[in-house]
Amino acid sequence: MSTPSPWRLAVRRAWHGFVRHNGIDSAAALTFFAVLAAFPLTLGVVSVFAIFDDRDRSVDDLVAVLDIVLPDRAAQDLEGVLRELLSLDNPWLALGFSLAVGLWTLSGYATAFGRQMNRVYEVEEGRPIWVFRGTMIGVAALVGATGALAVTLLLGPREPLVWDVLRWVLIVACFFLAIALLYAFTPNVRRPHLRWVSVGSLVAILIWIVASGGVVLYSTFVDHGxxxxxxxxxxxxxxxxxxxxxxxxxxxxxxxxFTRLKQIADGADAAERVRLPKRDARRIKTITRQRIADVADARTLQEQVPDEKDSA
Incomplete structure (x- = not known):
């Protein structure tokens, strides 16, 4: 039997893991949390424009940005909603509300992402709820700040040419930073070091580019309206x-x-699972104790049920 190449083995196992860990269902759940966080975050961006910029010009700028990241005519369809949001009487209040709600909903997205990452590494969540949610709020704040920086760069000046090129380099760096934060801090495993750019993040962005192109083609040939x-x-x-x-x-x-491949190359027994230390195991111990107690109570109840043979 021929030995598979490391790259082929990694890609094949990644596909098998995507199917085994219900990647399709998890993507749907993450979509729900992303959409849930989209409104307060959009409200926050719009509130900043309403406070510091000309409102009429702001709509054009925002639609131009959305037209970059959204396929086809989706940005134009949202233009009316943006104009209504920019007519807020108290943008400072709207900004405070959007920051609070946006941070909480974005932490919900990070929480769901962490659950899927635990499935990827096949570990249980061991952090107590207050530690886990606190970590996810911190991740949400960093990812949100990275996104805010990317939006600021998108709306920034386009002159001179050097800055215009550098601006796009920084925007791409923001994408990689956000993915690195999600990959590194949401799962209950401790990575040896934080990788700002990894094979996984590179492939994720390449898949996203191809998928976005497919959506654009679909929108071109199908009149979804x-x-x-x-x-x-x-x-x-x-x-x-x-x-x-x-x-x-x-x-x-x-x-x-690819973490598994590196561990195998270093001589670790990682053929069955990736060998990474857990961040915390307190919740796992608590759940184990509860399960043992529940099983013991069930056995006690079972022993109190009279044997049918004895009653006959």
Missing amino acids: AVYGSLGGAIVALLWTYLTQAALVAGAELDAE
């Missing part, structure tokens, strides 16, 4: 968000497999 009516742009944006989450999950699977 005629099929879905006024919801057409929102549905296409939802599909694009789903494919984005699926790409992130697939990248995480590949990241885990």
